[in-house]
Amino acid sequence: MNGPEILLDFAPELGIFVPHERRNGPSRAVTDGASTLGHVVESLGVPLTEVGALVVDGREVPAGHVPAAGESVSVRAVTRPQEVPGAPLRFLLDVHLGTLARRLRLLGVDAAYESTDIGDPALAARSAAERRVLLSRDRGLLRRRELWAGAYVYSDRPDDQLRDILGRFAPVLRPWTRCSACNGTLRAATKDEVADRLEGGTRGTYDVFAQCGSCDRVFWRGAHHDRLEGIVTRALEEFGDAGTAGLTARTTAGS
CATH class of the missing domain: 3.10.20.30 (Beta-grasp domain)
Structure with a gap:
C-alpha cells in the first residue's frame, strides 16, 4: 500500500x-x-x-x-464478559472443536457442532441463518463477511478452551440437561420407558435415566461419571451456579 x-x-x-x-x-x-x-x-x-x-x-x-x-x-x-445482542446466546463449533462442544453441552449450553468439514462458507452461512456465535481456531473463517458473530478459541487444550469460552461469554449453566451427542434436550425417563435400549448389566445396575428428546439416546450415571462430575463441579465453582437445576443422570459418552 x-x-x-x-x-x-x-x-x-x-x-x-x-x-x-x-x-x-x-x-x-x-x-x-x-x-x-x-x-x-x-x-x-x-x-x-x-x-x-x-x-x-x-x-x-x-x-x-x-x-x-x-x-x-x-x-x-473484547470486554469480558462479552455481550452478544440480538439473539439468545448459542454457539456453533467447527469440526476441530468436538471435545469443547461436548463439554459445553454437558453444562447445558446450546452448542451445535459440525462433525464433518462442511467448508467455511457453509459454516459462516449457518452462523448467520441460526444466529449462532461461531467458535473456531481458524482465523480465516472468522474473517468471513457473512458470519453473524464469532470468537477465536485461544487454546488447543480442552480444559483451557472451556474456561476461555465460559469466561468470555458467561452463558447460563444448566448441567445434565443437553444431549452430548446431538445437543437436544434431555428429559427424565423411567427404567421401563428405556428398558428396550439397555443391556442386561445396565438394567440391573442403574435406576436413574434420562433420554434425549431429539435422538432418543439414553443416559445414566455411567463409567465416566467421576470425570464428568469433575468438569461440571470446576465450571460451577469458577463461573457461578445460576440455572444449575438439571437431571441427575450422567452420560457414559466421553467428553
Whole structure:
C-alpha cells in the first residue's frame, strides 16, 4: 500500500495475531487511503471478532472508518464478559472443536457442532441463518463477511478452551440437561420407558435415566461419571451456579 500513514497500538491480548514487531507499543502502518480501518486491522492479522473497540485519537469509531494520515489508532480487545445482542446466546463449533462442544453441552449450553468439514462458507452461512456465535481456531473463517458473530478459541487444550469460552461469554449453566451427542434436550425417563435400549448389566445396575428428546439416546450415571462430575463441579465453582437445576443422570459418552 502507498498512502496515508497511521499509528497503530494493539492491546496485549491481541499480540497472538500480529507480528512480533507490533506487540510492544505503537507501530506505523501505511494504508491505501480507501480501505476501512476494519480491513486494515484484519490485513495485519487480527479478526474483527476479537476487537472490542477501535479508538482513533481518543474517540471510538466504527470498523467502516477510513483512516486519514497521522491518525493514532488503539485496537482494543473484547470486554469480558462479552455481550452478544440480538439473539439468545448459542454457539456453533467447527469440526476441530468436538471435545469443547461436548463439554459445553454437558453444562447445558446450546452448542451445535459440525462433525464433518462442511467448508467455511457453509459454516459462516449457518452462523448467520441460526444466529449462532461461531467458535473456531481458524482465523480465516472468522474473517468471513457473512458470519453473524464469532470468537477465536485461544487454546488447543480442552480444559483451557472451556474456561476461555465460559469466561468470555458467561452463558447460563444448566448441567445434565443437553444431549452430548446431538445437543437436544434431555428429559427424565423411567427404567421401563428405556428398558428396550439397555443391556442386561445396565438394567440391573442403574435406576436413574434420562433420554434425549431429539435422538432418543439414553443416559445414566455411567463409567465416566467421576470425570464428568469433575468438569461440571470446576465450571460451577469458577463461573457461578445460576440455572444449575438439571437431571441427575450422567452420560457414559466421553467428553
